[in-house]
Each structure stands twice: as C-alpha cells, then as structure tokens.
Amino acid sequence: MTFNRRSLLAGMTALGGASFLPHIAHAKGSIVATTYPGTWEDAYRGVIAPMLKKKDDIDLELAPLFAMDQIGKAKAARGAPPFDVFVLDPGPRIVGMEGGLFEKFDAKKLSNLGKLPAGFADDVGVHVSAQVVGIAYNPKKVPAPKGWGDLLKDPWVSRLGITGFQTTFGTSSLIEMSKLFGGSLTNPEPALVELKKVLPKIAAVGLPAAMPGLFQQGQCDVMYTNTQTVATLKGKGVDVEFVKPESGSIAFYTTMHIAKGTDQLDNAYKYLDLVVGKDAQEALTKPPYNFVPVNKDVPLPADLPMKSLDEMTKYVEHDWSKINPLRAAWIEKFNKEMAK
Amino acid sequence: MSVASTALTSPLRGEEKRWRLAEWQLALPLTLAFSALFLAPLLLLVATSFFNDDKITQPGFASWTKFFGDPFNYKVIFDTLLLGLKTVCATVVIGYPLALVFMDLSPRLQKVLLFVIIMPMLLSVVVRTFAWIVVLGREGVINQGLMWLGVISEPLRLLQTELGLVISLTQIEMPLMLLPLISVMSRLDPNLRDASAALGASRWRTLFTVIVPLSMPGLVAGCLLVFASSTTAFISQTVIGGVRLIYLPLVIWQQSLVVYNWPLAAVASLSLVVSVLSIIAALSYLGRRSSRHLQG
Numbered sequence: 001m002t003f004n005r006r007s008l009l010a011g012m013t014a015l016g017g018a019s020f021l022p023h024i025a026h027a028k029g030s031i032v033a034t035t036y037p038g039t040w041e042d043a044y045r046g047v048i049a050p051m052l053k054k055k056d057d058i059d060l061e062l063a064p065l066f067a068m069d070q071i072g073k074a075k076a077a078r079g080a081p082p083f084d085v086f087v088l089d090p091g092p093r094i095v096g097m098e099g100g101l102f103e104k105f106d107a108k109k110l111s112n113l114g115k116l117p118a119g120f121a122d123d124v125g126v127h128v129s130a131q132v133v134g135i136a137y138n139p140k141k142v143p144a145p146k147g148w149g150d151l152l153k154d155p156w157v158s159r160l161g162i163t164g165f166q167t168t169f170g171t172s173s174l175i176e177m178s179k180l181f182g183g184s185l186t187n188p189e190p191a192l193v194e195l196k197k198v199l200p201k202i203a204a205v206g207l208p209a210a211m212p213g214l215f216q217q218g219q220c221d222v223m224y225t226n227t228q229t230v231a232t233l234k235g236k237g238v239d240v241e242f243v244k245p246e247s248g249s250i251a252f253y254t255t256m257h258i259a260k261g262t263d264q265l266d267n268a269y270k271y272l273d274l275v276v277g278k279d280a281q282e283a284l285t286k287p288p289y290n291f292v293p294v295n296k297d298v299p300l301p302a303d304l305p306m307k308s309l310d311e312m313t314k315y316v317e318h319d320w321s322k323i324n325p326l327r328a329a330w331i332e333k334f335n336k337e338m339a340k
Numbered sequence: 341m342s343v344a345s346t347a348l349t350s351p352l353r354g355e356e357k358r359w360r361l362a363e364w365q366l367a368l369p370l371t372l373a374f375s376a377l378f379l380a381p382l383l384l385l386v387a388t389s390f391f392n393d394d395k396i397t398q399p400g401f402a403s404w405t406k407f408f409g410d411p412f413n414y415k416v417i418f419d420t421l422l423l424g425l426k427t428v429c430a431t432v433v434i435g436y437p438l439a440l441v442f443m444d445l446s447p448r449l450q451k452v453l454l455f456v457i458i459m460p461m462l463l464s465v466v467v468r469t470f471a472w473i474v475v476l477g478r479e480g481v482i483n484q485g486l487m488w489l490g491v492i493s494e495p496l497r498l499l500q501t502e503l504g505l506v507i508s509l510t511q512i513e514m515p516l517m518l519l520p521l522i523s524v525m526s527r528l529d530p531n532l533r534d535a536s537a538a539l540g541a542s543r544w545r546t547l548f549t550v551i552v553p554l555s556m557p558g559l560v561a562g563c564l565l566v567f568a569s570s571t572t573a574f575i576s577q578t579v580i581g582g583v584r585l586i587y588l589p590l591v592i593w594q595q596s597l598v599v600y601n602w603p604l605a606a607v608a609s610l611s612l613v614v615s616v617l618s619i620i621a622a623l624s625y626l627g628r629r630s631s632r633h634l635q636g
Contacts, residue, residue, distance in 0.1 A: 328599035
C-alpha cells in the first residue's frame with residue numbers, strides 16, 4: 001500500500017474530525033470552571049462533576065488555579081475567558097470586579113437562593129464556602145499557642161512556618177499579628193519588624209502551596225492556615241490541631257462568579273445552583289473534603305470553632321478594598337525583609 | 341571552460357537552484373512557528389516593559405527605572421546567576437568522572453548506566469522536587485540517617501538553604517550535563533589514550549591534555565543546558581529553597597500573577613533573559629575558543 005499526499009491529507013482530516021465526535025455525543029454541553037488545587041480540586045472532581053453530569057447532563061472540566069492566577073489568566077485573555085466560572089477569595093474578587101471580569105449575576109436564577117443566608121448572593125456572584133483562618137500546630141511537638149503573639153516566642157518560633165502576602169490567609173494572618181504590635185489593617189509593617197527579629201529561628205518561610213507539605217514532613221510544627229487544611233492534614237494522619245487565636249479567628253467567604261463573555265451562561269447557573277444545593281454542600285462538608293457549608297439546611301461539622309454561620313459575624317473580617325491597593329508594596333517589603 | 345563541461349554543469353546548477361529553493365521552503369514552517377511562538381511574544385514582552393502603570397496605558401520608562409533603581413534587584417540577579425554557576429560546577433564535578441567511567445564500561449553496562457542517567461528525566465520535575473523535601477527535610481532521610489549514626493544530635497537545616505537547593509538541582513539537572521558529555525566522549529578514539537601513555541604521559545596528563553580538551557564541546561553544551569535550566573527552575577527554587585532565597589523567577593511570578601504589574605514583570609523577565617544569555621554567550625565563546633585551539 002502506498003500513501004500519496006491526497007490520502008495522507010484525507011486521513012489527517014478524518015482524524016481531526018474524529019476529535020469532535022465526543023462533543024457531538026454530549027447532550028447538554030460542558031462547562032470549564034476553576035477550582036483551587038489540592039482539596040478543592042479533589043472534591044469538585046470527586047463530588048460535583050458526577051453530580052452535575054447526573055442532574056443536568058453537563059460535563060464539568062476543572063482548571064485548578066489559585067485565585068490570583070485565575071485573575072491573571074482572565075486579564076491576559078482580554079475578553080475571551082479561558083474558563084466559564086471563577087472561584088475566588090475576597091481580595092481577588094475585588095480585583096475581578098474592578099477589572100470587569102464577571103458577568104452581571106442574576107441570583108434569582110438559583111433555585112437554592114432561599115437556602116442561603118441573606119447577602120450570600122449579589123449581582124456579582126454567590127458565596128459557596130466559608131473559610132476560617134487561625135493557627136495550626138502539632139500537639140506532639142509543641143504546646144498549644146494562645147494567639148498570634150505566641151508564634152514569635154519560644155518554643156513555637158523555632159518550629160514556625162510562615163508565608164507572605166500572596167494569599168488571603170497569609171495576608172490576613174500577618175495583619176492580625178501586626179495589630180498586636182501597633183499595626184492596623186493598612187499597616188502590617190510591625191509584624192514584619194517583629195518577624196525579622198526572630199527570623200534566624202523561624203523553621204520555614206515558604207510559598208503558600210508548599211506549607212501543608214512542609215508541615216506534613218515535620219519541617220515546621222506551627223503555621224497559620226485555615227480549618228480545611230487542618231482537617232485535610234488530619235485525614236492524612238498528620239498530628240495537627242487548630243487553635244482559634246485569642247484575638248479571634250479570621251473569617252472570609254469564597255465566592256463563585258461567571259466569567260464575562262462566556263458562551264455557557266445557562267450551564268454556569270446550573271453549575272452554581274448545584275454547588276450551593278443541599279446535596280453538594282453536604283457531600284463537600286464530609287471528610288476528606290471538610291468544607292464549611294453555606295447552605296442553611298446543612299449543619300456545620302462538629303470540629304469547627306463555630307456552631308453556626310451567624311457566629312462568623314463575630315469573627316475578624318478584613319476590608320479587601322483597602323488591602324488590595326497596598327498589597328504589591330507589602331509583597332516587595334516581605335521579600336526584602338525575609339531575604340537571606 | 342570547455343563546451344562539454346558547460347553542458348555537464350548547467351543542468352546541475354539548475355538542480356542545485358531548485359534544491360536551494362526547496363530547502364528554503366522546508367525551513368519556512370519552523371521559521372513561521374518560531375516567529376509566532378517565540379519572537380512575537382518576546383517583542384510583546386519588550387513592548388509591555390515600556391509602560392509605567394499596571395493597566396498598561398501610560399508609555400514610559402518608569403518600570404525600568406523602578407526595577408534598576410532598587411539595589412535589591414541587583415542582588416536578586418546576582419544570586420540567580422550565582423545559583424546557576426554553582427549548579428554547573430557541581431554537575432561538572434560529579435558528572436565528568438561519571439562520563440569517564442562510562443567510557444571504560446562494556447557496551448552492555450553502558451546501556452544500563454545510560455538508562456540510570458535518563459531515568460530521572462522520565463519523572464516530572466515536580467515529583468523530583470517534592471522527593472527532595474522528603475530527603476532533605478528535618479525528619480528526612482539524611483537527617484534521620486545521621487542521627488541514627490550518632491553523627492548529629494539535632495537535625496541539620498538542609499531544606500530552605502542554598503546548599504540544599506544546589507544539591508537537589510545538581511541531581512535534577514544532571515542528565516542535561518551527562519547526555520551531551522557522553523555523546524561527545526563516546527566518539528573519542530580509544531587509541532588516543534594508549535598513544536598518550538606510549539609517549540610517556542601520566543594518566544592525569546592524558547586526562548588534562550587529551551581527554552578534557554577533546555570533550556570540551558560536550559562539556560560546554562552540558563554547562564549551557566544546566567545553567568539555563570537551573571537559573572529558571574521556579575518550582576525547585578521556591579519549593580526547596582523557600583521564599584527567603586529570592587531569585588528572578590519568583591519575582592516574575594509575584595509581579596505577573598500576584599500583583600499583576602505586568603510591565604515590571606516584563607522588565608524582570610527581560611533581565612533574566614539578558615543576564616542568562618550573557619553567561620551562555622560567554623560559555624559558548626570559551627567553547628569555540630577551545631575548539632579553535634584544538635584545531636589550530
């Protein structure tokens with residue numbers, strides 16, 4: 001058998017055309033949604049994707065990206081979003097709003113809207129999970145710290161792992177630490193001054209994504225993080241406990257938003273409706289995922305530091321519209337103060 | 341020129357011309373791909389760097405003056421290049437003797453060794469990097485081993501140190517040094533060593549005056565690859581080195597994907613490209629000079 005140019009081209013065209021076949025087979029289409037790498041990705045792949053397929057016959061494709069990376073990619077795409085739905089923390093959410101990256105959100109399209117506490121859906125997006133930030137420690141290595149100030153003292157400081165202003169939990173924790181030394185929401189400098197004094201003793205200064213791994217490997221035994229990371233580490237058999245600092249835990253909500261210019265608007269609403277629905281929220285609350293639910297019909301897990309979502313209003317919350325404009329300078333400052 | 345010879349060469353010249361055209365056409369897809377995927381983004385990067393604000397609306401030199409007006413950034417550039425040089429030195433010190441051993445092995449053992457050398461490349465760099473956390477960590481293999489032997493009573497700090505980073509990069513980048521080195525050294529005539537010995541040269545003299553100069557093209561190629569790869573190894577630098585060791589890839593990541601100051605990220609990126617290319621050009625020049633020295 002011999003191949004000429006025509007038969008080769010015909011073969012290649014047929015092969016290329018075959019790649020469209022699975023899409024033809026899809027009844028209701030698909031959706032590309034971002035998710036945070038790690039537990040979020042596992043949970044959405046394991047729970048939400050099969051549920052969405054079963055309920056609405058929609059294929060969920062997940063793009064694991066940190067919040068800031070999502071904003072960066074959406075900005076770079078300039079009107080042609082590489083995904084249909086964002087999942088974001090408060091800081092990046094404001095950056096996305098300012099950059100006009102979201103479709104106007106019509107909360108009335110969610111059949112589960114009534115199951116959410118008041119104010120959990122607005123014209124930008126919907127709250128899908130709560131996060132509580134505090135201190136994690138290894139009870140077999142160090143005693144329980146009482147608050148942010150303890151982290152700078154022995155025996156905790158020599159086992160402390162810290163991260164900078166790249167993430168919501170890192171920024172929030174450093175702000176709270178700074179308040180003990182005269183700092184404020186817009187001035188975390190005192191925390192950096194105090195950290196620099198004990199810098200040679202600090203066990204690890206890492207990227208946010210690396211911190212759970214460093215804790216698991218015993219490189220550090222104390223760190224600031226959220227309840228979900230603690231529960232996930234516990235699920236892996238790591239000796240870890242969560243401490244609510246004396247000055248209060250930090251609380252914030254994770255939200256989802258529909259990307260401006262998406263051609264999957266209806267599927268995006270169906271996806272978001274499913275995510276805040278009772279079945280999905282209940283499944284996500286269970287180990288090994290350990291999400292904090294936002295649906296009023298789903299009880300909070302027993303090991304959380306609060307008994308209800310209303311209690312979270314007493315927790316420390318930060319105004320990210322004031323933090324965002326200052327964060328670039330803080331990151332540079334952190335680099336310079338911590339650099340070897 | 342005789343008529344006969346003209347008649348003989350004319351069709352050949354025509355053939356040659358057609359081939360030349362065909363070669364040009366064959367290179368066209370690569371040229372277009374290179375222009376679209378490398379040159380165009382590079383030009384875009386240069387253009388982006390000449391804006392003053394993160395919204396990319398005001399043209400100017402502010403990003404350049406900001407980046408190079410801060411002495412801290414000079415330290416970052418210097419540390420990045422130094423990391424590359426240290427990794428190159430370590431891979432040469434360990435890799436060169438291994439390549440010499442390779443030359444003396446039987447073809448069968450050479451295949452086994454080649455497989456061992458290539459094996460790390462079959463693993464993702466992320467997996468290799470995280471494996472080094474397990475090795476270098478406070479409760480890692482090295483610390484546990486030394487404590488079990490009674491050499492140390494407290495774990496050593498290996499992770500998040502430059503030493504730990506250079507050790508891991510040496511292993512991660514080693515195939516890039518060994519493959520070009522072995523490729524050149526395996527082509528060396530084995531009789532050269534015997535001839536050198538027969539003329540009275542010691543083994544060390546043979547090594548430094550015969551083997552090393554002849555293997556220089558492979559050595560230089562290996563150094564270039566290791567240097568370029570280690571200076572840009574963002575994952576290894578940040579995961580193993582931590583964020584107290586600040587190198588240019590971390591600054592680029594922070595500026596582009598955390599604070600979205602793309603003009604400043606573009607300046608940092610171009611600084612990385614230019615500084616790494618400068619060292620690569622210097623290494624290439626040394627390589628060419630040594631080749632000319634050998635030939636001349």
